[in-house]
Amino acid sequence: MSAPSSFRIRRPGRLAAEAVTLLVAAVVAFPLYWMVLSALKPAGEIQSTDPRPWTLSPSLDSFRRVFEQQDFGRYFLNSLIVAGTVVLASALIAFLAATAVTRFRFRFRTTLLVMFLVAQMVPVEALTIPLFFLMRDFGQLNTLGSLILPHLAFSLPFAIWMLRGFVKAVPEALEEQAQIDGASRTRFLWQILFPLVFPGLVATSVFSFISTWNDFLFAKSFLISDTSQSTLPMALLVFFKPDENDWGGIMAGSTVMTIPVLVFFVLVQRRLVSGLGGAVKD
Amino acid sequence: MTTPLDLAEKRTGTTARPAPRGRVRAPRTARRTSAWTPWLYLLPALVVIGGLLVYPVYQLGLISFLEYTQAQVSGGEPTSFKGFGNYTALFTDPQFWQVLLATVLFAAACVVTTLAVGCALAVLLTRVRALPRLVLMVAALGAWATPAVTGSTVWVFLFDPDFGPVNRLLGLGDFSWTYGRYSAFALVLLEVVWCSFPFVMVTVYAGIKAIPSEVLEAAALDGASQWRIWRSVMAPMLRPILVVVTIQSIIWDFKLFTQIYVMTNGGGIAGQNLVLNVYAYQKAFASSQYSLGSAIGVVMLLILLAVTLVYLRLLRRQGEEL
Numbered sequence: 001m002s003a004p005s006s007f008r009i010r011r012p013g014r015l016a017a018e019a020v021t022l023l024v025a026a027v028v029a030f031p032l033y034w035m036v037l038s039a040l041k042p043a044g045e046i047q048s049t050d051p052r053p054w055t056l057s058p059s060l061d062s063f064r065r066v067f068e069q070q071d072f073g074r075y076f077l078n079s080l081i082v083a084g085t086v087v088l089a090s091a092l093i094a095f096l097a098a099t100a101v102t103r104f105r106f107r108f109r110t111t112l113l114v115m116f117l118v119a120q121m122v123p124v125e126a127l128t129i130p131l132f133f134l135m136r137d138f139g140q141l142n143t144l145g146s147l148i149l150p151h152l153a154f155s156l157p158f159a160i161w162m163l164r165g166f167v168k169a170v171p172e173a174l175e176e177q178a179q180i181d182g183a184s185r186t187r188f189l190w191q192i193l194f195p196l197v198f199p200g201l202v203a204t205s206v207f208s209f210i211s212t213w214n215d216f217l218f219a220k221s222f223l224i225s226d227t228s229q230s231t232l233p234m235a236l237l238v239f240f241k242p243d244e245n246d247w248g249g250i251m252a253g254s255t256v257m258t259i260p261v262l263v264f265f266v267l268v269q270r271r272l273v274s275g276l277g278g279a280v281k282d
Numbered sequence: 283m284t285t286p287l288d289l290a291e292k293r294t295g296t297t298a299r300p301a302p303r304g305r306v307r308a309p310r311t312a313r314r315t316s317a318w319t320p321w322l323y324l325l326p327a328l329v330v331i332g333g334l335l336v337y338p339v340y341q342l343g344l345i346s347f348l349e350y351t352q353a354q355v356s357g358g359e360p361t362s363f364k365g366f367g368n369y370t371a372l373f374t375d376p377q378f379w380q381v382l383l384a385t386v387l388f389a390a391a392c393v394v395t396t397l398a399v400g401c402a403l404a405v406l407l408t409r410v411r412a413l414p415r416l417v418l419m420v421a422a423l424g425a426w427a428t429p430a431v432t433g434s435t436v437w438v439f440l441f442d443p444d445f446g447p448v449n450r451l452l453g454l455g456d457f458s459w460t461y462g463r464y465s466a467f468a469l470v471l472l473e474v475v476w477c478s479f480p481f482v483m484v485t486v487y488a489g490i491k492a493i494p495s496e497v498l499e500a501a502a503l504d505g506a507s508q509w510r511i512w513r514s515v516m517a518p519m520l521r522p523i524l525v526v527v528t529i530q531s532i533i534w535d536f537k538l539f540t541q542i543y544v545m546t547n548g549g550g551i552a553g554q555n556l557v558l559n560v561y562a563y564q565k566a567f568a569s570s571q572y573s574l575g576s577a578i579g580v581v582m583l584l585i586l587l588a589v590t591l592v593y594l595r596l597l598r599r600q601g602e603e604l
Contacts, residue, residue, distance in 0.1 A: 100323035126579030130341035153334035254432035265427040
């Protein structure tokens with residue numbers, strides 16, 4: 001980790017750099033701090049024209065309001081179901097596809113890879129219109145399936161592209177060895193390759209999790225009449241009205257929505273960084 | 283492509299059949315598998331992507347050539363072919379050009395700012411000890427992880443004219459950031475940079491770490507300034523990484539939707555903050571002009587396709603093998 005750094009011995013320079021680093025970190029962290037703080041402030045302090053960066057009487061009123069007025073628990077669960085399904089399905093499907101494009105040479109392989117790259121550029125939002133009609137024709141409007149399926153499709157190209165590097169990194173010799181030892185291809189795939197590529201799968205799943213968890217355009221467009229199928233971003237915007245925002249509620253809802261992603265990020269951050277390195281270098 | 287029968291046959295064939303050895307492009311290792319195995323592995327991915335991505339793109343193109351409004355959706359009127367009618371209507375609408383220009387300029391501003399901030403902080407990270415580095419990394423991961431919707435609501439609250447701390451701190455009174463066109467764009471830009479610089483910072487930092495330290499030491503011993511080291515040593519060596527983060531940022535920022543939609547409440551006063559994506563959505567779902575919305579979608583698709591082709595050419599030039 002620590003590279004020999006004899007060239008950065010100018011001490012005052014380093015102290016200044018460290019001060020700047022900490023200052024930047026404070027600025028970057030401030031919005032999140034303010035979000036949690038505002039969620040905990042009692043009603044009177046939020047709608048105050050003299051906002052203070054602390055509170056002496058934290059209360060859970062805003063959270064209570066969010067979960068009682070809005071069926072937030074249910075929306076939370078819905079969001080979790082959608083994101084969880086997409087993450088699991090896309091990890092499995094992308095793993096198979098990435099294995100195919102890295103471990104085999106076949107016709108149209110390069111064409112396919114270019115197509116996966118091009119597919120990442122497709123503006124998801126532009127496809128809302130045709131997807132709306134597609135979901136309507138298949139009777140999927142107002143169901144969680146109408147969110148799961150498109151997000152699965154949109155997260156796959158990137159997942160495949162990123163996993164490629166991880167699959168490639170597993171030495172071919174290992175596969176030969178497994179063959180010599182008599183392992184079938186399926187067995188090699190699931191018992192040897194899969195565990196080795198798993199860190200990559202985790203890194204990749206962050207992206208599909210986030211894009212699915214964050215989505216509110218599809219939710220807004222496809223879940224028109226059945227609010228029991230609603231997801232968190234939609235529910236959050238109920239509190240978001242011009243001129244009479246319930247800021248306490250919005251911040252409490254935002255906190256509830258942000259925490260799972262933060263937890264997920266913290267759990268995988270080490271793998272995320274190495275995963276990105278792998279994807280970029282490759 | 284492949285029939286179930288084919289697949290069933292190939293599945294049993296995978297273990298039993300000897301390798302088709304005669305192929306010219308045979309892999310380095312001789313495999314005891316049929317040529318269909320990769321397609322079998324690819325099948326689920328291709329089905330999903332084909333049905334929910336490729337087919338909708340085709341539909342998008344199709345709708346953009348039709349007359350498709352509320353009347354056609356409810357089945358009251360038959361759909362009729364309009365040829366390039368929707369595109370003519372779009373290209374003669376001055377608002378479209380205004381939105382297109384705003385989208386390009388705004389995306390450019392976001393990309394440049396994000397890259398500048400991300401790279402500067404990545405370099406900064408290499409010059410500090412472990413603890414400050416960890417603190418900034420954690421803060422950046424927090425910003426990165428924040429969903430676009432909540433990031434937007436929080437930033438709007440921070441800059442709220444009545445209750446926000448920023449106006450108080452800067453002594454701006456009840457100045458409304460979302461009222462003016464440029465201040466609203468500036469506010470969205472700040473949020474976008476906040477949540478997208480961490481990707482650049484982390485990636486570039488990892489890249490700098492991979493540069494042999496002797497190279498950087500040599501440059502420092504020769505008396506090069508930090509800026510000079512970045513420009514003449516780091517940037518050229520990091521070129522492949524910089525290309526990736528730049529293109530990735532262009533694509534993200536050009537497709538921006540949530541931030542604009544939430545922070546400017548659907549495109550700002552009288553649509554002053556519209557970008558293409560929001561514009562298409564408003565045309566289609568707010569005013570039921572589905573064919574016009576689709577035409578805007580096609581325009582976006584073509585622009586991003588052009589960006590992608592540039593990306594591919596750059597990758598090729600670097601001699602990367604796909």
